[in-house]
Each structure stands twice: as C-alpha cells, then as structure tokens.
Amino acid sequence: MIKIAMVEDDLELADVLTQYLKQYNIEVTNYEEPFLALSSLKFNKYDLIILDLTLPGMDGLDVCKLIVKDYNIPIIISSARSDITDKVTALQLGADDYLPKPYDPRELEVRIKTILRRFNSNHEDTNSTQEKVKLFNLDIEKREITKNGEYLKLTAAEYEVLSLMLKREGFIISREEIFDNADLLNSDFESSGSLAVIINRIRHKIEDNPKEPKYLHTIRGMGYKFTNE
Structure with a gap:
C-alpha cells in the first residue's frame, strides 16, 4: 500500500481525496497543522507528501523547504494560489510537481503513481552496487x-x-x-x-x-x- 502524508487545512477536500485514493490502494493521513505534519515525519515513513501552500501558522513554501532539507521524499504541491512565482519557487525548492486547484482527483492519482515510479526507480539505482553519478x-x-x-x-x-x-x-x-x-x-x-x-x-x-x-x-x-x- 502507498502511504501518503497530506498537509491540507481544507478538511472537506482532504476527506474527498482520502476516500477517492483509498480505492487505488493509497492510504492518506491528513494533517491540518503543518507543525504536526513535520513532527509526524520524524516517526512515520511516507512514500509521498501532498502539500498545500496556504496553511495556518506556516507558509507551505517554508514547509516544503524544511522537508526537502531533512527528508528524501517526493512532494506534490496542491494549491489554489495562482501566482506563477509560488509555482517557480516551489519547484526550485525541490517540489516534484505543482497541481493547481481545483483539479480532478483522477489526475492526482495518476501524478502520484508517475512520480513514485520515477522516484523508486532512481532509489533502486542509488542502492545498486555501483551508484550512478549524474553527468x-x-x-x-x-x-x-x-x-x-x-x-x-x-x-x-x-x-x-x-x-x-x-x-x-x-x-x-x-x-x-x-x-x-x-x-x-x-x-x-x-x-x-x-x-x-x-x-x-x-x-x-x-x-x-x-x-x-x-x-x-x-x-x-x-x-x-x-x-x-
């Protein structure tokens, strides 16, 4: 089962996505507070993070920066913020994808699996007997x-x-x-x-x-x- 941490303060949206992804063998744990999400990462292993940008107490870009700094885990930004600067900054910080709201849950499911295929493939390569060095x-x-x-x-x-x-x-x-x-x-x-x-x-x-x-x-x-x- 794919395990995902979602950082989303829109609880209705979080519930819709959680129920939808469940049918695809994707288990979602949502955190309304970014500080709770960051604390959870210290004790729980997740395959991917879905991160909103407009959050209580901490901007999502700052959360993204902290996650990229301390963890090797793919991040999908899920945000209603339409400013191109936010998108560019998120990708520069290390986010793997940016999905503007509103979106079809089917697109999210496809993007999750696409990113994880690439991430897991790269992870297997780095764990092989001879690690590939990027050109x-x-x-x-x-x-x-x-x-x-x-x-x-x-x-x-x-x-x-x-x-x-x-x-x-x-x-x-x-x-x-x-x-x-x-x-x-x-x-x-x-x-x-x-x-x-x-x-x-x-x-x-x-x-x-x-x-x-x-x-x-x-x-x-x-x-x-x-x-x-």
Missing part, C-alpha cells in the same frame, strides 16, 4: 549548472530553460510549461521562435554533436525531454 548537476543557490564537474557558461535565459529540464529529468516538458516557468521568456519569444534558438544554443554547449543530441531531445508535437546519463 549534469544543478546548484540552485549559486544558479550554476555543471557537466562532469565543469561549469557551463550560460545566459540567464539558457540557465532558466536548462535548469527546468534538469528538474523535470525524464519527463516530457511542453513549450507551454517552459514559458510558464521561465520568467525571462514571454509571448514575444514564443511567436518569434526564439525558444528553439535557445534550445539550439544549449545543445551546442552540452552535446558532443548538437545535430544528434544525447541529452536534450525534441519530442515531436509534445515538447522536450532531458536525460542525464
């Missing part, structure tokens, strides 16, 4: 990206796009999601095709052969996918 590494505080330990010289726009790729490693990212999460990109970039130009510049800086990319792939009709191996 690319992102340092959010320094706003730096390295390849094989060497600093990549990136423009601000290139950094925004490539850092998003690294955070979404293994997932297909649509053009729309890139524009939603990259503050330096706007509709003018989209209409002029400059995103493709930025992607091409990034490939020239990270690929051995930009015409046959091994890391930053174009998925026709869907977007882009980054592999870090």
Whole structure:
C-alpha cells in the first residue's frame, strides 16, 4: 500500500481525496497543522507528501523547504494560489510537481503513481552496487549548472530553460510549461521562435554533436525531454 502524508487545512477536500485514493490502494493521513505534519515525519515513513501552500501558522513554501532539507521524499504541491512565482519557487525548492486547484482527483492519482515510479526507480539505482553519478548537476543557490564537474557558461535565459529540464529529468516538458516557468521568456519569444534558438544554443554547449543530441531531445508535437546519463 502507498502511504501518503497530506498537509491540507481544507478538511472537506482532504476527506474527498482520502476516500477517492483509498480505492487505488493509497492510504492518506491528513494533517491540518503543518507543525504536526513535520513532527509526524520524524516517526512515520511516507512514500509521498501532498502539500498545500496556504496553511495556518506556516507558509507551505517554508514547509516544503524544511522537508526537502531533512527528508528524501517526493512532494506534490496542491494549491489554489495562482501566482506563477509560488509555482517557480516551489519547484526550485525541490517540489516534484505543482497541481493547481481545483483539479480532478483522477489526475492526482495518476501524478502520484508517475512520480513514485520515477522516484523508486532512481532509489533502486542509488542502492545498486555501483551508484550512478549524474553527468549534469544543478546548484540552485549559486544558479550554476555543471557537466562532469565543469561549469557551463550560460545566459540567464539558457540557465532558466536548462535548469527546468534538469528538474523535470525524464519527463516530457511542453513549450507551454517552459514559458510558464521561465520568467525571462514571454509571448514575444514564443511567436518569434526564439525558444528553439535557445534550445539550439544549449545543445551546442552540452552535446558532443548538437545535430544528434544525447541529452536534450525534441519530442515531436509534445515538447522536450532531458536525460542525464
């Protein structure tokens, strides 16, 4: 059974989600108070956390920061806050997904299982006899990206796009999601095709052969996918 800790002060929503997910063998324990949730993590093992941002006593972004600092557990942000800054900050802090309210519980169930498949796969790799070392590494505080330990010289726009790729490693990212999460990109970039130009510049800086990319792939009709191996 999948065990989830939910931090949600809307008790009616928490009950609806709890009952819905139960039919998919997902057990949810909800905490209305963020301090209770943080205390529970010290004594209970959960597979994933669903975290609201507007909480009594502590902002959800601060809760996210504390969880990422002390625990290796995936986090889905579930929030009615529509400010793009909140979404960007949550993902930069280490949240694995951001699901804006209102949403269909079926989407939450699918996202939970998708994230856990990826997380468990990565966890198995790190526990193997020979641990894989990531080729690319992102340092959010320094706003730096390295390849094989060497600093990549990136423009601000290139950094925004490539850092998003690294955070979404293994997932297909649509053009729309890139524009939603990259503050330096706007509709003018989209209409002029400059995103493709930025992607091409990034490939020239990270690929051995930009015409046959091994890391930053174009998925026709869907977007882009980054592999870090």
